[in-house]
Amino acid sequence: MSDTTTITSTPVTSTAWSPLVIRPEGGPTGAEGVRDRLAALGDPGDLLAREKALVFRDFDVPEEDVETVMDLLLPNRLGYLHGTSPRTQLGGNLYTSTEYPQHMTIAMHSELSYSHQWPERLFFYCATTPGGGGATPVADGARWLAALDAEVRKAFAGGIRYTQNLHDGMGLGRSWRQTFETDDRDEVEAFLKAGEFTWHWDTDGGLRMTSPVRPATVRHPVTGTEVWFNQADHFHPAALGDETARELAQILPPEELPQSVTFADGSPIPDAYILHIHDRGLETAVDVDWRKGDLMVIDNVATAHGRRPYTGDRRVLVAMSG
Structure with a gap:
């Protein structure tokens, strides 16, 4: 498909924003460590509104504790109602991330922004480290617009x-x-x-x-x-x-x-x-690389997200909340 319209503008060359990375800071890991760090940082809602995306590194949260962590970060978990992406529902409104072929890039988007109701927050959990690539790019929606x-x-x-x-x-x-x-x-x-x-x-x-x-x-x-x-x-x-x-x-x-x-x-x-x-969208994005046990929660209105191509295995789980 083609048309005669052309767009010429200056490429995006700088990064003005990135997610807040949160680490155990010498404290416990796992779900207990996430709970302790959140308690130290203040109300998660206020923190997310300010930072737009939170990445939890080195907590090594086991998959069996994902529900516990989601209870801390997702106050009102939602189903994937009116979703267009192929996913597998795992129970408890927890899903696999979009099941597109691994060589494909998934472009930036805010979840369900085409609908009349959308989640306020998205939660990501890495259950299997990608063999290579497979980052989740995250973009500041205001910067994308600009x-x-x-x-x-x-x-x-x-x-x-x-x-x-x-x-x-x-x-x-x-x-x-x-x-x-x-x-x-x-x-x-x-x-x-x-x-x-x-x-x-x-x-x-x-x-x-x-x-x-x-x-x-x-x-x-x-x-x-x-x-x-x-x-x-x-x-x-x-x-x-x-x-x-x-x-x-x-x-x-x-x-x-x-x-x-x-x-x-x-x-x-x-x-x-x-x-x-x-x-x-892809040019303004910041890549969040994955290691097993990592978590991320993003403000679905303030930010957009996607997926980079990957090799080997990659298993990232997703949940949403109002």
Whole structure:
């Protein structure tokens, strides 16, 4: 896919922010050590609002104690309702991280920013150290916004609309049952009504849904800082790469893709804008490397996250909270 729009702007060359790294400081490790350090540092909510992301190193938290640590950091754990990424639910609203092939980069995004409800915090736990690579990049959403060309920021100021085609069990992408973690259509429709979606059920049992206009930016509920907060590039075929986009275009017309996005008025978003957004997000990010037993919690509005390619094994678990 291509268009004639081009974006030229100065590359991002400096790092103005990074997560706060917390270590045992000679105290106990494991879940007890995390508890003690949090007690010394003050209210976790205040700390997270100030620092945007917290990385817990050298605590060597065993996997059997993950629930205990989540109770400290996630006050109201949520399911992955309306999620688009392939994951495995492990119980207790704990999931594997996105199960995309290990050679792929997962671009920056704030979780569920395309929906009408999203988690305030995300929790990550490294259960298996990657063989190589596999960092979780984290980006300051305000800095990502500032790094975008003025033309792009202006174009997105009116908001965007997301469309999803969710099959009933066979097809590209996720089914509506996987997306909403239910077999009950009434539950799905209650969610869609609450989010002011338009939708219809297809004769083959699939679901087509379009969001109302969603903002491209939001203001953080505590700090008031404006941040880039959408997943336009994840819903747009240009971000899949030219070869994949061409293959999809041969199989399905744009309106039948598993997911797509337009400007608020229904007009197409230029490929160049999407690639610019994608690249700027990764350029502004700070990589958080993983070792077994490490933890991270991020403010899902203040920051975006992704995944770098990796080799060997990598097992990172994820949970979310309101």
